[in-house]
Structure formats: C-alpha cells, structure tokens
Amino acid sequence: MARIGLTTQRVTFAAADLADEIGFEGVTVSAVARIFGVRDASLYSHIKNVRDLRTRVAVLSLAELADRVAAALAGRAGKDALVAFANAYRAYSKEHPGRYAATRLELDPEVAAASAAGRHASMTRAILRGYALEEPDQTDAVRLLHSVFHGYVSLECSGGFQNTQRAADASWSRALDALDVVLNNWPPA
Template identity: 70%
Template structure:
C-alpha cells in the first residue's frame, strides 16, 4: 500500500495548522493521524509521543513568530519599532491562535535556547532606541513582554469583552504608556 510520506516536519506543520483550526488543546495524535489517513501508531515512528509533538509545534511557532517580528521591526526605531513589535505580537496571536497557544508552553532551556536567543535579540533591538543598560534593560524587556503577552492573552480569553470601551483604543493607550515609561526609565 502507498505510503503517506510522513516526516516529523510534515507532522509538525500539519499539527500547527490543525492547532489554528481547532485549538492547541485539541491537537491530538489521533486527529493528526486522521488528517493523513493513517493509523495513530504510524506517527510514533516520527514523534516520540504526544508531548514531543506539542514541543515541536511550539518550537516551530517560536521560530516563525521570530521571523515575523524581525521583519516588522526592520528599519524602525524608537516608538515606531515598539508599535511594530507590538502589532506583530498581537497580529500573530489573532491570525495563528493555535500556534500562539503552543508558544506558551514551558520548554526546557535547551530546547528553547535558539528561539529565546533570537527573541532576546529582537527585544533588545526594539529597546535600543530607549538607551537602557543592564540590568534595567532586562527589567524593561520583561515588562514589555509581560504587557504585550498579558494584553493579547486577556483579549483572547474574553476578559475585555465585558466592557463597551473599544479594545483597540485601550491597546493604543497601552502602547503609549509603554513608550513613555521606557523613555522615562533611566530616571
């Protein structure tokens, strides 16, 4: 019988698409096997187990996201870079919700090392316009990530829907606030 031509990469790609369709938590080995028209057991030649699949998906998403962000902040600086960075963040979460969820799982330091490095570099690139130095640079980077991730995460979970105030307006205000706090940081 003809082979489906499975590889770990093809499985991970398909899992990512599946995650965006049905949600990260509904990405199962069975569903993925169904998608390729093979039996569950066949996937275990390519992935160690379900958790391994999730980790691969997270790594894929982190790399893809890093590329997007890098592209969006290229050639910008100061508040322009901040806004572009933030927009890339929020847009990715909206367009690729499954991948975004995948990115949030805890990875062991080794696995995350590459992505972590690239993300750290880009964050520093954005913050370069604000003239911050260690250790404040790290504090600022953590605040930046916290704010963006927190906002996007709460928006997705519906926490902002209970109030008529437009989410977009609050988002812009948050970016203003971030910009001003970063500019005033050295003080």
C-alpha cells in the first residue's frame, strides 16, 4: 500500500530538488526516502530502482528545459532567437545544476522518444531556419550549437572560468556573436 502523500510525481520532484542541492550523482533511493522520513521500501511502489528514479529526473528536466527554451524563443528569429535559446539554456543550467546534469543521462530509446529530447533538436532546427541551412549542414549546425552550449555551461558550472581576467558573461556574449557569424557564413561542402 502506498504511503499517504507519496506519489511518483512528488518523489520525482524531491529527487530533482535533491540533485540541485547535492549533485545528480548523489540522488539515490535512500537519500530521497530520507527526505520523506520513510524507509527505502516505501518508495518502491512509485519507482522501480535508482535507475528509474534518475531517468524520471532526466525526463522532468528535459521537459522543464524545453519549456523554458520554447518560451524564450516565442516570436524571435535569426540571431535574436539564437541568443534567446542560448541564454535560456545557460540560465537553466545555473539555476538547476543537478537537473541540468540529469539531462545528460543516456535514456533508453523508447524513453527518449517519449521525452522532450526531440523538442530540443526541433527548436534548434527552428533557429536555423533563419540561417537558411540545408541538410546535411543543418544537422552539423545543430550539433555545433549543442556542443558549444553544453561545453560552455559545463565548464562554467564546474568553475572553469573563475580564474580568468575576462568575465564569463562577456565571453558568452562573444561566443554567441561568433556563432551567428559562422551560421551566416556557413562554408560550402
């Protein structure tokens, strides 16, 4: 019998909040059970195991990030859309470091297909319409953008830019300027 007040959704949100506090790798069934003041076994009517728990956090985080990016993109095109997407992505990673780390979890193909993961690529492709890139260049550009965004925020979140003379915000802005130039001047095959 499920404990009153415990639901899969509450367990997932508690795990996501915990990830933001202590890091995604610290999310365990025991740690989440302690939040609710219950034994681990009480959670197993809501989740299968730690992999299921972490997968649920990843799916939640992908949806939250997609919603935030979609809201930022509304009504924007070209460089304005590129900057809005990138800034929403970066802000989410800073505000929710554990959730952001969860978005990097490799999902089973059927879970990934049902998650918001596809929305991220679709929104990136929507940005690229303003740059008139055709395939296969569009796929290459999607990979470039995601690599730059993820690489930058990962380095920033791990403290990689703390000991420099230039502010990380200034470098971020210049990186987005550079991406806009690259996308507007994509080299021919």
